[in-house]
Amino acid sequence: MESNKYIRLGPIAKAVLKEIVIIILIIIWLVPIYAMIINGFKSNTAVVTSKALIPTLPLTFSAYQEAWTVLNGPLLNSLSLIVPVSILSTFLGALGAYYLNGLTRSFNSRYRVLGNIIFVLVALGTFIPYQATLMPLAILMASLNLLGSYGGLLLSYLTFYLPTGALLMSVFIAVVPSYLIEAAKLDGASDFSIFFKVVLPVSLPGFISTLIFIFIESWNNFFLPLVLVTNPSSELVSVGVRYFTGGFGTLYNASFAAAVIASFIPLIIFIFLGRYFIRGILALGSGGKA
Amino acid sequence: MVNISVKNVTKIFKSKNNNVIALDNINLKIESGEAFGIVGPSGAGKTTLMRIIAGLDVPTSGEVLFDEKVVSKDGKILVPPEKRNIGMVFQNWALYPNLTAFENIAFPLRNQKLPEDEIRRKVQEIAEILGISHVLSHYPRELSGGQQQRVAIARALVKSPSILVLDEPFSNLDTALRDSARALVKKLQEKFKVTTLIVSHDPADIFSIASRAAVLVNGKIEQLGSPIEIYNNPVSLQVAKLVGEIVTGKGVVTSVDGKKVIKCGNLIFQPVLENSINESEEVEFGLRPEDVKIAKDSKLEGFELAGKVVVKVSSYSGGVFKIVVSPLENEEIELYALSDMPMKEGEVVNLFYRKEKIKVFLKNYYLKKTELQS
Numbered sequence: 001m002e003s004n005k006y007i008r009l010g011p012i013a014k015a016v017l018k019e020i021v022i023i024i025l026i027i028i029w030l031v032p033i034y035a036m037i038i039n040g041f042k043s044n045t046a047v048v049t050s051k052a053l054i055p056t057l058p059l060t061f062s063a064y065q066e067a068w069t070v071l072n073g074p075l076l077n078s079l080s081l082i083v084p085v086s087i088l089s090t091f092l093g094a095l096g097a098y099y100l101n102g103l104t105r106s107f108n109s110r111y112r113v114l115g116n117i118i119f120v121l122v123a124l125g126t127f128i129p130y131q132a133t134l135m136p137l138a139i140l141m142a143s144l145n146l147l148g149s150y151g152g153l154l155l156s157y158l159t160f161y162l163p164t165g166a167l168l169m170s171v172f173i174a175v176v177p178s179y180l181i182e183a184a185k186l187d188g189a190s191d192f193s194i195f196f197k198v199v200l201p202v203s204l205p206g207f208i209s210t211l212i213f214i215f216i217e218s219w220n221n222f223f224l225p226l227v228l229v230t231n232p233s234s235e236l237v238s239v240g241v242r243y244f245t246g247g248f249g250t251l252y253n254a255s256f257a258a259a260v261i262a263s264f265i266p267l268i269i270f271i272f273l274g275r276y277f278i279r280g281i282l283a284l285g286s287g288g289k290a
Numbered sequence: 291m292v293n294i295s296v297k298n299v300t301k302i303f304k305s306k307n308n309n310v311i312a313l314d315n316i317n318l319k320i321e322s323g324e325a326f327g328i329v330g331p332s333g334a335g336k337t338t339l340m341r342i343i344a345g346l347d348v349p350t351s352g353e354v355l356f357d358e359k360v361v362s363k364d365g366k367i368l369v370p371p372e373k374r375n376i377g378m379v380f381q382n383w384a385l386y387p388n389l390t391a392f393e394n395i396a397f398p399l400r401n402q403k404l405p406e407d408e409i410r411r412k413v414q415e416i417a418e419i420l421g422i423s424h425v426l427s428h429y430p431r432e433l434s435g436g437q438q439q440r441v442a443i444a445r446a447l448v449k450s451p452s453i454l455v456l457d458e459p460f461s462n463l464d465t466a467l468r469d470s471a472r473a474l475v476k477k478l479q480e481k482f483k484v485t486t487l488i489v490s491h492d493p494a495d496i497f498s499i500a501s502r503a504a505v506l507v508n509g510k511i512e513q514l515g516s517p518i519e520i521y522n523n524p525v526s527l528q529v530a531k532l533v534g535e536i537v538t539g540k541g542v543v544t545s546v547d548g549k550k551v552i553k554c555g556n557l558i559f560q561p562v563l564e565n566s567i568n569e570s571e572e573v574e575f576g577l578r579p580e581d582v583k584i585a586k587d588s589k590l591e592g593f594e595l596a597g598k599v600v601v602k603v604s605s606y607s608g609g610v611f612k613i614v615v616s617p618l619e620n621e622e623i624e625l626y627a628l629s630d631m632p633m634k635e636g637e638v639v640n641l642f643y644r645k646e647k648i649k650v651f652l653k654n655y656y657l658k659k660t661e662l663q664s
Contacts, residue, residue: 107347107348107365107366107367177384179380179382179384180384180386182346182371182380182384183378183380183384183386184386184397185346185370185371185372186344186345186346186371186372186374186376186377186378187372187397187398187401187445187449188372188373188375188398188401188402188449189372189397189401190372190401193401197386197388197389197397198386198388201386201388202386202387202388204388
C-alpha cells in the first residue's frame with residue numbers, strides 16, 4: 001500500500017542521479033570563477049559589450065598587468081600579516097585549547113567550572129560579530145598609539161582570530177584519545193612535551209584545518225583593514241581589490257583580474273593542504289585516528 | 291621497588307541523578323616485588339582501582355600510599371602520575387601513533403633527559419629481551435598486535451619502573467599469542483622483580499602472573515588470597531565462576547543413614563556439611579571440571595560415585611570432549627564432565643566426583659564450609 005508511494009531506483013540510476021547532482025553543484029560553484037578568469041582577459045570595451053560567460057578574442061593581459069601593479073604591494077602586506085596571524089592564532093589557540101582540555105579533565109571541580117567559563121568566553125569571542133567590537137578596538141589601538149601600525153594590526157587580528165583558533169582546536173584536541181595523554185603522563189612527560197610530542201602530532205590534520213580556515217577567513221576579511229589600516233602603503237589585498245571600483249565607474253576587467261590575483265594564494269593553500277582539511281573533519285568522527 | 295597500600299578507598303562517580311559507588315572501602319596491601327592480580331566481572335571497579343593506584347584518578351575518600359608515603363588522599367593527588375615512576379601497559383597499548391617503535395620506547399627516557407647514547411643502549415637492551423629489535427624503526431600501525439604489545443611492555447619497563455601496571459594486557463591478542471605473552475610477562479616480572487599489578491577479567495592472566503589476587507565484585511573485595519586458594523575455596527559461587535570453569539547444580543540436603551547428603555535427582559553427593567545447615571534446604575553445589583568424571587566402570591580410583599546419568603550431548607573444544615549429562619530421572623538438570631572420548635547420546639554412565647573438592651553454596655551464594663572429616 002504505502003510501499004508504492006515512492007519510486008524505487010536501481011543502483012545505477014541512483015549513482016547517475018548522484019553524479020548529476022554533483023555536476024550541477026560544481027557548475028554552480030565554478031561559473032563565477034570561470035567568469036572571473038575569462039573577463040580578466042577581456043579588454044576594457046569587450047568586458048562591457050560581450051556576454052559575461054563568453055570569452056572574446058584576442059586575449060589581453062593588460063587588465064592583469066594593471067591589477068598586478070596595484071595589488072603587488074597589498075599582496076605582500078597581506079602575506080606578511082596574514083601568515084603570522086593564522087600561524088599564531090592556530091598555535092596559541094591550540095596551546096590554549098590543550099590547557100582548557102586539561103582544566104575540564106581536572107579532578108578539582110573548581111578547575112572544571114573555570115574551564116567551562118573560559119570556554120564560554122572563547123566561544124563568545126568567536127561568535128560576537130567583529131563589526132560590533134571594531135570601533136572600541138580602533139579607539140583602544142589609537143590610545144595605545146598602535147593604530148595603523150603593523151603591531152597594532154597584528155594585535156587586532158589576533159583579538160578576533162585567536163578565540164577562533166582556540167575554539168576549533170579544542171574540538172580537535174577533545175578527540176585525541178585520553179589514554180595517549182595518560183600514557184605520556186605516566187611516562188613522565190611535562191605538559192609541554194605532551195603537547196608537542198603527542199597532542200599536536202596526533203591532532204595535526206585538525207591543526208592544519210584550523211590554519212587553513214583562519215588563513216582564508218582573515219585573508220578575505222574586508223572590514224578590519226578598511227577601518228584599521230590608515231596608511232595607503234600598508235593597504236591589504238582585500239581592500240586593494242576595491243581600487244578598480246570607483247564612484248565614477250568600474251574597471252570591470254581589472255576588477256576581475258584583481259579578484260583572480262587576490263584569491264590565488266588562498267586557492268593554492270587549499271589545493272595543497274585541502275586533504276588535511278578533509279582529514280581534520282574526518283578525525284572528528286573517528287576519535288582522532290584519521 | 292615499592293609496596294603499595296590502599297586504605298579505606300572509596301570512589302563515587304557523581305552524576306546529576308545518581309551516584310555510582312565504583313569502589314566501596316577497599317583495603318589492600320601489595321608487597322614490594324609482588325605480582326598482584328585484580329580479577330572481577332566488568333563494571334566491578336577493577337580499572338577504577340588500578341587508575342587510582344596509578345594516579346590517573348582520585349579516590350573520593352581514603353588514601354593510597356607508596357612505601358608508606360601518601361600519594362593520593364581524599365579527592366586529592368599528592369604525587370602526580372608522572373612522579374610515581376609507574377610503567378603501564380594499557381589495554382589497547384596506547385602507543386604514540388606518530389612515533390616509531392624506537393621512539394615510543396625511548397619516550398620515557400627522553401623525558402628523564404638521559405644522554406642519547408644511554409637511551410639508545412637501554413632501548414636496544416630491552417628490545418633484545420622482548421625480541422623486537424628488528425621492528426624498532428617501524429611505526430605502530432606497521433606492527434602486528436603481538437609486536438605492538440611488546441613495544442608497550444618495553445616502553446613500560448625501559449625506565450625501570452617501581453611499579454608495573456598491566457590493564458587487561460592480553461585481551462587484544464589472539465589465543466595462540468596469549469600464552470606466550472603471559473609467559474613473557476611472568477619471566478620479565480621475575481627478572482626485574484618489579485611490583486606488578488595486573489587487572490583482568492580472565493582468570494588465566496591472574497593464574498599465570500599473580501602470586502596473590504583480589505576478587506572484586508560490585509566495588510568490594512570479595513576474596514583475597516593466592517589464585518589457587520581462591521580457585522579451590524571460593525567464598526561464593528560468583529567468585530568460583532570468576533576464577534575458572536565450574537560445573538554447578540542445584541540439590542536438596544537430605545539425610546541418608548544419619549548423614550547429611552545433597553540429592554540432585556537420583557544423584558547423591560556426600561560433602562561434609564556444617565551442622566547449621568538444615569535438612570530439605572535447597573543448595574547449589576559446584577565442582578571444577580577436573581573433579582568430575584563419567585565412566586561405565588562402577589569404581590574409579592580417588593573418586594566417589596554419585597549415581598547414574600544419561601548422556602545428552604557431546605561437544606569438542608580445546609582438546610577434550612565436553613559431555614553434557616542429566617540424572618536419569620530428571621532431564622531438566624544438566625551437568626557436564628570432560629572426557630577424552632566422545633559419548634553416544636542416550637548412553638547411561640556413572641558420574642563420579644572428588645568428594646573433598648565439592649563446594650556447596652547456600653542460596654545466598656556463600657559457601658558453607660565443607661571441611662574434610664569423614
